[in-house]
Amino acid sequence: MDFATARVILSNFRDRIEVDSEGRFRLEGRITEKELAALDLLIRGVATSVDTSDALLPSVAERDASVRSDGIGVAPVLVADPARPETVVDVEVDLSTLALPEAKSEYRVCLDFGTAMSKATFVNDNEEANFEEIRVLRLGIPGNQEEIDEVMLVSSLFVDDSSRIWFGQNAVEQAESSPDGPRSRLDNIKRWLSEGNLGTPVDRDHNPTGCEITYEHLVLAYLTFFTWTVNRALLSDAADLTVPRNFNRRFAMPCFPRANAKVVEQKLKSLLGEAQVLADTFDQEVDKGLDLGRFIAAVNQLRATKRDYPFITASLTEPLGVAGSMLSWRSTYDALALVVDVGAGTSDFSLYRLSVVLDDEGDVDTARATAMEVDKSARGITEAGNHLDKILKGLVLRRSGVTSEHPKFINISYDLERNIRSYKESLFTTGSAYIVLYSGEAIEVTLEEFLDQGAVREFETSLQRTMVELLEAVNPEFMTWIRVNPRRNLTVVLTGGGAGLPMARKLARGSVMVNGSLIPVAAAQAFPAWLQQDYPDLEDHYGRIAVSLGGARKNVIQARGVATTTGSGLGGHRLESFPTRGV
Known part of the structure; x- marks a missing residue:
């Protein structure tokens, strides 16, 4: 350890020393191995021959410069004095993927970077057999969490006292087994992208x-792990194919109507490209606790030269991915579909005009078929599954009389938060949840009691209000198209982990008042008929993997334009020729 490193560690160590009520200094918690090593360095007198200037520490101006005016942020690089030798970190980035020839266009993966769980689907456009071959990647196996889920990856990250980064379920377990007791981990990683706070110091x-x-460093670290699990899963789930590491990939984004959405999209494209290089670099250690210092050194080395990542091809909104999973392109379909994706961190809405027309021979008439997002219809709200978790936690604490003054409040609160999602699932599945607190006290919460909470009713109102605002914002011709034909209705497609929530299901029942007119609504099939026929084994997971599944297929939704009227795209341009089996 050099003195500059020791100085940073001891500076943080000094911040932990507090003054008690009697004016004496005291230190809470344990002393880490790095803090002890820094103290030993000073005791041995090594520091006497070392200049103690701040050359290796970023100045306030340098730190401020790491946040751009758009709020997205740029990961800072520590700037060293040229006259002082830098600490050498033994790492060399693996750029071999960037040297590969362009990958086949028929291989695609869509990455769904979820708040609670991340998913990925691989599609092979098998032209010889004339069908799209769909494989939902089993990320849980390389992610070492098969007992939780084979195809979904826990979106969690934890940095321990020894400067090691842990990911997924390993992050959860490491945080719970911390010597100082349960510690905070970063679960809602997606939030930092959505809110534009990447430049904020951790x-x-x-x-x-x-x-x-x-x-930004932590988001990039998790994307490195996510990419690593995708690479590993492809080796087993697509073992019959030769899929190069620079395979084409798309990624899903929430559809917040914010001015910097394009900036976030470009930032995520860059981060995902960097994640592939870093996944190659740390291929043998990313799942064993990644050294933070080595990771930062590799990031700085990678960013020292401007690089392009052409294999990160495009983004899509989460509802757009769901819409892409609905159509079989084998039968006539004519509908106006509202996709509502109720996830853990956000609830996203988008309206789609879908029309599939078959010719006399039963093939898709590509000149008359269309699938387009309706103009001004994409929007999202931050109330979702996690919002209900917080409401349930607050109800349990109030019912049990536990406040911040309780001697075991931290233990009770942490234990409750760790298990709140399973309690919520039990509540909505069986109608009640039997909850045992860390203190040993047990209470029972009924579904009726929970749904009667003011915050829950507000969540239901927010979903309904967003739906109405969306429908009233689009061209009135879309609602007229439904009203003029009594056989038509607004098809509501519910997806995401919260698709089965009572307040979500209400959106697909009866009718909705739009600009003074009642518009009939009807729920779409929970599992599309074409998938029931060709991929019945995906039914249990469909609600959670619909985004990545639809996003990895060919461009069934026209990303280059939007529908401004009900006739948009009908006969206006041609769609690609689609396979007739497996889609």
């Missing part, structure tokens, strides 16, 4: 080390 709760990092 707080001590999530970064107990002396290394100054931003949330």
Whole structure:
């Protein structure tokens, strides 16, 4: 350890020393191995021959420069004095993927970077057999969490006191087994992308080390792990194919109507490209606790030269991915579909005009078929599954009389938060949840009691209000198209982990008042008929993997334009020729 590193560590160590009520200094918690090593360095007198200037530490101006005016942020690079030798970190980035020839266009993966769980689907356009071959990647196996889910990856990250980064279920277990008791981990990683706070320095709760990092570093670290699991899953799930590491990939984004959405999209494209290089670099260690210092050194080395990542091809909104999973392209279909994706962190809405016309021979008439997102219809709200988790947790604490003054409040609160999702599932599945607190006290919450909570009713109102605002914002011709034909209705497609929630299901019943007119609504099939026929084994997971599944297929939804009228796209341009089996 050099003195500059020791100085950073001891500076943080000094911040932990507090003054008690009697004016004496005291230190809470344990002393880490790195803090002890830094103290030993000073005791041995090594520091006496070392200049103690701040050359290796970023100045305030340098830190401020790491956040752009758009709020997205740029991960800072520690700037060293040229006259001082830098600490050498033994790492060399693996750029071999960037040297590969362009990958086949028929191989595609769509990455769904979820708030609670991340998913990925691989599609092979098998032209010889004339069908799209769909494989939902089993990320849980390389992610070492098969007992939780084979195809979904826990979206969690934890930095321990030894400067190691843990991912997925390993992050959950490492945080719970911390020597100082349960510690905070970063679960809602997607939030930092959605809110444009990537340049924010990571707080001590999530970064107990002396290394100054931003949330962009942690998001990139998780994307590295996510990419690594996709690479590993492809080796087994597509073992019959030769899929190069620079395979084409798309990624899903929430559809918040915000001015910097395009900036976030470009940032995520860059991060996903970097993640592939870093996954190659740390291929043998990313799942064993990745050293934070080595990771930052590799990031700085990678960013020292401007690089392009052409295999990160496009983004799509989450509802657009769902819409892409609905159509078989084998039968006539004419509908106006509202996709509502109720996830863990966001609830996203989008309206689609879908029309499939077959010719006399039963093939798709590509000149008359269309699938387009309706103009001004994409929007989202931050109330979703996690919002209900917080409401249930608050209800349980109130019912049990546990406040912040309780001697075991931290233990009770952490234990409750760790299990709240399973309690919520039990509540909605069986109508009640029997909850045993860390203190041993047990209470029972009924579904009726929970749904009667003011915050839950507000969530239901927010879903309904967003639906109405969306429908009233689009061209009135779309609602007229439904009203003029009594056989038509607004098809509501519910997806995401919260698709089965009572307040979500209400959106697909009866009718909705739009600009003074009642518009009939009807729920779409929970599992599309074409998937029932060709991929029945996907039914249990469909609600959660619909985004990545639809996003990995050919461009069934026209990403280059939007529908402004009910006739948009009908006869206006040609769609690609689609296979007739497996889609």
